[in-house]
Amino acid sequence: MDRTDPACENGRDWVHDAVAKVEADANRSADTHLLVVPLPGEWGIDLYLKDESTHPTGSLKHRLARSLFLYALCNGWVREGRPVVEASSGSTAVSEAYFARMLGLPFVAVMPASTSREKIALIEFYGGGCHLVADPTQVVAESRRLAARTGGHFMDQFTYAAQATDWRGNNNIAESIYGQLARERHPVPSWIVVGAGTGGTSATIGRYVRYRRLRTRLCVVDPENSAFFDGWVNQDPDRTTTHGSRIEGIGRPRVEPSFLPDIVDRMMRVPDAASVAAIRILAERTGRRAGGSTGTNLWGTLRIVSEMRAAGIGGSVVSLLCDGGERYMNTYYDDGWLATQGIDIAPYEQALRDFFVTGMLA
Structure with a gap:
């Protein structure tokens, strides 16, 4: 038997274009x-x-966000039209919101409720949404739940930061x-x-x-x-x-x-x-x-x-x-x-x- 995944085939051109946009930013x-x-x-x-x-997004996390997006795109995890979700205390989410907007993707940051107002405003400036949780220890678990509920991809910087960068x-x-x-x-x-x-x-x-x-x-x-x-x-x-x-x-x-x-x-x-x-x-x-x-x-x-x-x-x-x-x-x-x-x-x-x-x- 033989089978081709239509979603992968139909989305390849979008992925190529997305990678080119992220590389152009670099x-x-x-x-x-x-x-x-x-x-x-x-x-x-x-x-x-x-x-x-x-x-461009004002922090060390710009490097990480760029690497995470390239890693997820090339792994087939980020696809056209699907939300990107991240657990973050702020700066990574600001940078990921920037790249998500560049690619035309919805973005949601799951963050502790104590995150500074200035960072929340920056995430929203780049078109992202902020999902605040009272317990900082639950941001990862809540991110997984939110990604599963919306059909999106949980970027998971805490797992992939050491893998995404060469x-x-x-x-x-x-x-x-x-x-x-x-x-x-x-x-x-x-x-x-x-x-x-x-x-x-x-x-x-x-x-x-x-x-x-x-x-x-x-x-x-x-x-x-x-x-x-x-x-x-x-x-x-x-x-x-x-x-x-x-x-x-x-x-x-x-x-x-x-x-x-x-x-x-x-x-x-x-x-x-x-x-x-x-x-x-x-x-x-x-x-x-x-x-x-x-x-x-x-x-x-x-x-x-x-x-x-x-x-x-x-x-x-x-x-x-x-x-x-x-x-x-x-x-x-x-x-x-x-x-x-x-x-x-x-x-x-x-x-x-x-x-x-x-x-x-x-």
């Missing part, structure tokens, strides 16, 4: 900047933040970092510091470092109420928490499938107050406002710089500016919101100001 997009964070020259340490906020190169974020460092005085960084939301970014960087046989070590920073740190320390891939992260974009109530613990050299838990203090100080010293996940990255990065300075070790350290602070003016940059959350950033702000004088951060 071709139009310039690379993101590698910014220098000034440190005293006598320290012998260079600090860089890769500014992912300059992507970690060997092909203009991934790791290849971009090393290319931009090529003419710096320390072209191979001692450390790269990133947070974990899906785990995809740390998986891409960690694999690339090993593939290229580089001496860089990978540190993953994790906010409060996230399962990644305890799961890594206790070698427990089933570790869960009962609360969602207040640092949007990173931190998860479970260890996600895309998180690869064996390629992580170090993990660091960062208090939420330290994350917020770090973005406030970043704005104070550089004029750039960033989101909370950048603050988590920066606190961990500066602790590593402090340790290198104490040991008399020179080199470079790289982290990510994940998205812009304009998405969080009603949360991390609002003192009233911090008070309602019981977040006191004052001690951490002072510790950071002292760091830029002494080079020491406990």
Whole structure:
């Protein structure tokens, strides 16, 4: 017997056109900047933040969304006219809404009810819908139910982030970092510091470092109420928490499938107050406002710089500016919101100001 799937045959031209549109977006997009964070020259340490906020949709997740759409299109999962559903704390959904609109597809983001109003507005600006759930631990399960009910495709960034991106190169974020460092005085960084939301970014960087046989070590920073740190320390891939992260974009109530613990050299838990203090100080010293996940990255990065300075070790350290602070003016940059959350950033702000004088951060 022989049978041809009419849906596959009839939809092939649409898929070809869709892939071409997504690839054209990549071709139009310039690379993101590698910014220098000034440190005293006598320290012998260079600090860089890769500014992912300059992507068309304003965050690191633009790279991931593009890869996820290409992966799903080429796997035959995304088809003409069918909805795309994603579980997200915001930025991935913003970027996926952008690509769904490009392809003429309905898009629904399933998000915690605590997601910032600014992110919800951006998703809606790109034509997406927002399905808010009270319990952050249920966004994945609710996404699956919604996709099944509507006949759509659940994109599932948490499962496929580590699979959809080519970690060997092909203009991934790791290849971009090393290319931009090529003419710096320390072209191979001692450390790269990133947070974990899906785990995809740390998986891409960690694999690339090993593939290229580089001496860089990978540190993953994790906010409060996230399962990644305890799961890594206790070698427990089933570790869960009962609360969602207040640092949007990173931190998860479970260890996600895309998180690869064996390629992580170090993990660091960062208090939420330290994350917020770090973005406030970043704005104070550089004029750039960033989101909370950048603050988590920066606190961990500066602790590593402090340790290198104490040991008399020179080199470079790289982290990510994940998205812009304009998405969080009603949360991390609002003192009233911090008070309602019981977040006191004052001690951490002072510790950071002292760091830029002494080079020491406990």
